[in-house]
Amino acid sequence: MTAPSDAPASARALPESRVSGWDGEACVLVVGLGAAGACAAIEAARAGASVRVLERAGGGGGTTAVSDGMMYFGGGTALQRACGFEDTVEEMAKYLLASCGPEPDEARIRRYCQESAAHYDWLVELGVPFKAEFYPERMLSPGEEGLTYSGNELVHPFRDLARPAPRAHMPQKEGQAGAFLMQKLCAAAEAAGVEITADTLCERLVVDAEGRVVGVQATTAGQTRHYRARRGVVLAAGGFINDKAMVRQYAPTLRKARFRASTEGDDGRGIRMGMGAGGAAIRMNMGSVTLPFYPPKGLMRGIFVNRHAQRFMPEDVYQGRAGELALLEQHGEVWLVLDDAVFERPVFAGGEIHAGETLEELAGEIGLPPDALAATVALYNEHAACGEDPLFHKSADYLQPLVTPPFGAIDLSWDKAIYAAFTLGGLATDTEARVLDVDGAPVPGLWAAGRTAASISSPGYSSGTSIGEAQIFGRIAGRNAARA
Amino acid sequence: MTAPSDAPASARALPESRVSGWDGEACVLVVGLGAAGACAAIEAARAGASVRVLERAGGGGGTTAVSDGMMYFGGGTALQRACGFEDTVEEMAKYLLASCGPEPDEARIRRYCQESAAHYDWLVELGVPFKAEFYPERMLSPGEEGLTYSGNELVHPFRDLARPAPRAHMPQKEGQAGAFLMQKLCAAAEAAGVEITADTLCERLVVDAEGRVVGVQATTAGQTRHYRARRGVVLAAGGFINDKAMVRQYAPTLRKARFRASTEGDDGRGIRMGMGAGGAAIRMNMGSVTLPFYPPKGLMRGIFVNRHAQRFMPEDVYQGRAGELALLEQHGEVWLVLDDAVFERPVFAGGEIHAGETLEELAGEIGLPPDALAATVALYNEHAACGEDPLFHKSADYLQPLVTPPFGAIDLSWDKAIYAAFTLGGLATDTEARVLDVDGAPVPGLWAAGRTAASISSPGYSSGTSIGEAQIFGRIAGRNAARA
Numbered sequence: 001m002t003a004p005s006d007a008p009a010s011a012r013a014l015p016e017s018r019v020s021g022w023d024g025e026a027c028v029l030v031v032g033l034g035a036a037g038a039c040a041a042i043e044a045a046r047a048g049a050s051v052r053v054l055e056r057a058g059g060g061g062g063t064t065a066v067s068d069g070m071m072y073f074g075g076g077t078a079l080q081r082a083c084g085f086e087d088t089v090e091e092m093a094k095y096l097l098a099s100c101g102p103e104p105d106e107a108r109i110r111r112y113c114q115e116s117a118a119h120y121d122w123l124v125e126l127g128v129p130f131k132a133e134f135y136p137e138r139m140l141s142p143g144e145e146g147l148t149y150s151g152n153e154l155v156h157p158f159r160d161l162a163r164p165a166p167r168a169h170m171p172q173k174e175g176q177a178g179a180f181l182m183q184k185l186c187a188a189a190e191a192a193g194v195e196i197t198a199d200t201l202c203e204r205l206v207v208d209a210e211g212r213v214v215g216v217q218a219t220t221a222g223q224t225r226h227y228r229a230r231r232g233v234v235l236a237a238g239g240f241i242n243d244k245a246m247v248r249q250y251a252p253t254l255r256k257a258r259f260r261a262s263t264e265g266d267d268g269r270g271i272r273m274g275m276g277a278g279g280a281a282i283r284m285n286m287g288s289v290t291l292p293f294y295p296p297k298g299l300m301r302g303i304f305v306n307r308h309a310q311r312f313m314p315e316d317v318y319q320g321r322a323g324e325l326a327l328l329e330q331h332g333e334v335w336l337v338l339d340d341a342v343f344e345r346p347v348f349a350g351g352e353i354h355a356g357e358t359l360e361e362l363a364g365e366i367g368l369p370p371d372a373l374a375a376t377v378a379l380y381n382e383h384a385a386c387g388e389d390p391l392f393h394k395s396a397d398y399l400q401p402l403v404t405p406p407f408g409a410i411d412l413s414w415d416k417a418i419y420a421a422f423t424l425g426g427l428a429t430d431t432e433a434r435v436l437d438v439d440g441a442p443v444p445g446l447w448a449a450g451r452t453a454a455s456i457s458s459p460g461y462s463s464g465t466s467i468g469e470a471q472i473f474g475r476i477a478g479r480n481a482a483r484a
Numbered sequence: 485m486t487a488p489s490d491a492p493a494s495a496r497a498l499p500e501s502r503v504s505g506w507d508g509e510a511c512v513l514v515v516g517l518g519a520a521g522a523c524a525a526i527e528a529a530r531a532g533a534s535v536r537v538l539e540r541a542g543g544g545g546g547t548t549a550v551s552d553g554m555m556y557f558g559g560g561t562a563l564q565r566a567c568g569f570e571d572t573v574e575e576m577a578k579y580l581l582a583s584c585g586p587e588p589d590e591a592r593i594r595r596y597c598q599e600s601a602a603h604y605d606w607l608v609e610l611g612v613p614f615k616a617e618f619y620p621e622r623m624l625s626p627g628e629e630g631l632t633y634s635g636n637e638l639v640h641p642f643r644d645l646a647r648p649a650p651r652a653h654m655p656q657k658e659g660q661a662g663a664f665l666m667q668k669l670c671a672a673a674e675a676a677g678v679e680i681t682a683d684t685l686c687e688r689l690v691v692d693a694e695g696r697v698v699g700v701q702a703t704t705a706g707q708t709r710h711y712r713a714r715r716g717v718v719l720a721a722g723g724f725i726n727d728k729a730m731v732r733q734y735a736p737t738l739r740k741a742r743f744r745a746s747t748e749g750d751d752g753r754g755i756r757m758g759m760g761a762g763g764a765a766i767r768m769n770m771g772s773v774t775l776p777f778y779p780p781k782g783l784m785r786g787i788f789v790n791r792h793a794q795r796f797m798p799e800d801v802y803q804g805r806a807g808e809l810a811l812l813e814q815h816g817e818v819w820l821v822l823d824d825a826v827f828e829r830p831v832f833a834g835g836e837i838h839a840g841e842t843l844e845e846l847a848g849e850i851g852l853p854p855d856a857l858a859a860t861v862a863l864y865n866e867h868a869a870c871g872e873d874p875l876f877h878k879s880a881d882y883l884q885p886l887v888t889p890p891f892g893a894i895d896l897s898w899d900k901a902i903y904a905a906f907t908l909g910g911l912a913t914d915t916e917a918r919v920l921d922v923d924g925a926p927v928p929g930l931w932a933a934g935r936t937a938a939s940i941s942s943p944g945y946s947s948g949t950s951i952g953e954a955q956i957f958g959r960i961a962g963r964n965a966a967r968a
Contacts, residue, residue, distance in 0.1 A: 012923060209499070211496065249764075249766045252586040278496055285768075312792075375859050439756075458736075
């Protein structure tokens with residue numbers, strides 16, 4: 001036991017030879033009790049291992065508990081079938097391979113798709129209820145409906161690359177269901193005999209002389225503790241959106257997103273612990289960025305323009321793709337242009353509203369080149385009148401010429417509107433959730449899941465993938481660690 | 485000594501306890517003999533240390549030797565003054581801070597600028613000749629002129645953010661001067677008493693029980709060798725553009741660049757060795773991408789459009805920025821549109837040429853929306869006729885309405901044209917060229933320079949920064965290692 005210190009603790013692995021004694025021991029140690037950690041713990045315990053979860057907060061929940069609880073599953077889940085939708089592993093994989101690019105991790109995507117339907121059944125068995133009702137609004141239902149679209153399955157070009165199916169599964173619970181979901185998972189973990197040690201901040205891994213991970217150094221109430229893992233450690237401690245230094249070094253473009261879908265636990269400690277034991281962190285620049293410009297969905301009848309008054313996406317994209325494209329490719333300088341006929345205020349996005357009797361006047365108000373904006377709208381209107389959008393292929397449902405003055409623009413630039421981000425980069429893992437080192441070889445004794453592991457979305461995020469990955473790869477990690 | 489093996493060798497650090505004996509020893513070991521390694525070796529030897537350089541090739545040179553030998557220096561070098569240009573450390577820093585974003589590493593940029601003018605004098609003392617003549621073409625001179633522009637100093641918005649000055653310094657040597665430059669540096673290293681061990685591939689670092697880097701494991705003619713470093717190791721082994729697996733994992737967008745400004749040594753081994761000893765690799769997604777669409781510079785009078793027939797940059801940008809914007813922001817799908825009056829063939833870029841009597845016909849040929857292309861050209865022409873470009877602020881020198889049929893388009897998409905890339909991500913280092921670990925603390929005994937270290941350009945590359953950084957931080961690394 002070392003003396004407490006005010007300096008930020010190191011994340012470099014501690015040699016076992018420097019551990020003078022263990023404060024606790026289990027077959028499997030799990031770092032973090034969010035969705036990934038809970039699923040890892042449940043599976044490890046059910047496989048017969050003794051399991052201890054170390055959680056920095058006062059209790060389980062993690063970032064999943066403050067989320068909406070959406071889970072991206074498919075390939076023909078019981079809920080998809082009950083709602084009348086056909087889906088296959090192959091179509092789900094096609095969509096993810098097309099959207100999670102460039103160079104998506106095909107092996108992990110296929111594993112995710114293959115496990116998906118059975119995992120849904122597992123959740124139901126665990127007592128998580130789902131109502132077999134489809135919510136057509138392509139967002140979180142305020143009611144109890146169980147299924148919706150949470151990606152770009154219906155949007156160009158994806159609608160032509162894979163047969164669309166709704167894949168966002170939502171527990172039967174009004175509004176945000178993340179906390180409810182975590183209650184069920186934590187209860188299952190306790191029922192399986194998992195020991196939960198709360199208020200304990202894990203700081204570094206302990207490795208033996210061969211580099212095998214054999215334990216964790218943690219701090220409880222200012223006291224350093226060492227826990228031994230006889231079989232392995234599962235890192236499930238979230239992402240790093242709340243560590244300013246890491247975001248600056250690894251994912252600088254995400255700094256403009258002023259809202260973070262996270263808890264304070266998303267400080268990158270889990271990723272750094274893995275790196276400190278030889279794990280490789282990959283695609284660390286990637287993030288999910290949501291710009292919730294709808295609801296109301298009628299706003300999709302407007303057109304988004306960049307600082308050159310050019311359109312840059314079909315406006316019927318999912319909020320997550322809107323955020324990615326606006327922040328990552330347009331530097332977060334975007335405006336939603338509307339006419340009086342389609343004008344509404346976004347419910348969530350914020351932004352500043354400008355108006356003008358003509359498009360030229362409007363452009364002057366917001367500092368865009370006036371004739372460029374007029375030309376962009378003229379071209380859009382000409383095609384929209386025929387129900388066409390040859391440039392961006394927005395669905396005809398939202399094509400309507402913008403001709404009724406006054407004209408309006410909602411400034412949805414990064415410093416005016418809500419951009420909510422979290423990180424997608426993290427430790428390299430394989431289909432067995434093993435953490436990989438710089439050689440691409442597993443770090444012995446170490447697994448990772450949830451946002452501590454690099455996501456299959458890189459970028460190209462569809463909502464619910466984070467909790468989906470956390471659960472599916474968390475369970476794989478727990479099973480494998482228990483068997484090691 | 486271990487038996488030779490066909491399996492790719494691990495880059496994870498080797499514990500010193502597993503080294504049965506040393507095959508050689510020096511105060512400072514330098515991994516790689518390109519510009520960074522040579523400069524590190526010279527300075528370490530001049531500081532009184534015994535120095536051994538381990539080089540995988542048959543002799544020194546590295547990627548610098550196959551380059552044009554441009555070096556980005558400023559702040560008022562003797563050459564800048566002799567050519568009649570005023571420059572200051574502050575103006576140079578302003579330009580780099582504006583262009584090397586987002587979130588540029590200010591401390592390292594300032595150090596680079598501060599060292600720059602004195603480093604130029606050091607090179608001259610070493611015997612590298614420069615001719616005090618300015619070459620106005622903003623590219624490598626085929627003759628002997630010593631100074632040109634190699635960035636976007638004269639281009640919007642940078643020309644308004646910092647006082648422009650040419651900063652690309654070229655040795656007095658017709659054509660590509662990289663090999664010539666390396667001859668001078670290698671000769672200086674030998675004169676300083678540096679021992680050069682060629683045909684020796686470094687594979688991993690050796691660390692003691694405290695994690696301090698104390699040596700290198702290498703392979704010579706299939707035999708494993710261990711070299712001890714009494715004071716420190718400098719990693720100067722290039723970038724990773726030639727390692728497909730690393731590019732795929734860390735920098736997937738660069739895979740579309742089919743040409744690599746590199747040697748086979750740029751396989752990431754140096755970065756992985758550093759990671760294997762606890763170094764953090766940052767901004768690994770970043771790369772420099774050059775699209776040499778000029779010469780002839782008259783092609784800047786055309787307009788670049790993306791797949792939506794929209795312009796996306798001022799066409800008078802430097803080749804490096806053109807490549808970055810085209811590949812990283814437009815997915816490498818770009819066309820240069822010309823009329824008969826300005827049509828020329830690019831000397832280097834390649835590409836496929838299409839023609840049409842009208843813009844609509846041309847658009848049809850290349851698969852762009854016809855009326856969108858017509859609208860883009862009409863808007864451009866209207867302003868160009870007045871010598872203005874309110875959208876992208878191209879210099880008036882290159883503004884000329886495109887009105888003379890037939891119209892042409894050069895398809896400069898990634899699969900048709902030359903995009904030449906190298907990586908800019910690498911080991912995190914500080915202003916003293918120390919390799920930093922996941923805690924931001926120096927890895928004891930380890931320094932890095934050249935493309936093994938993360939660049940100050942991230943992205944926003946100006947040509948000559950790589951060899952400039954390699955030399956300036958290489959020298960700092962060598963001095964510090966010698967003193968350790």
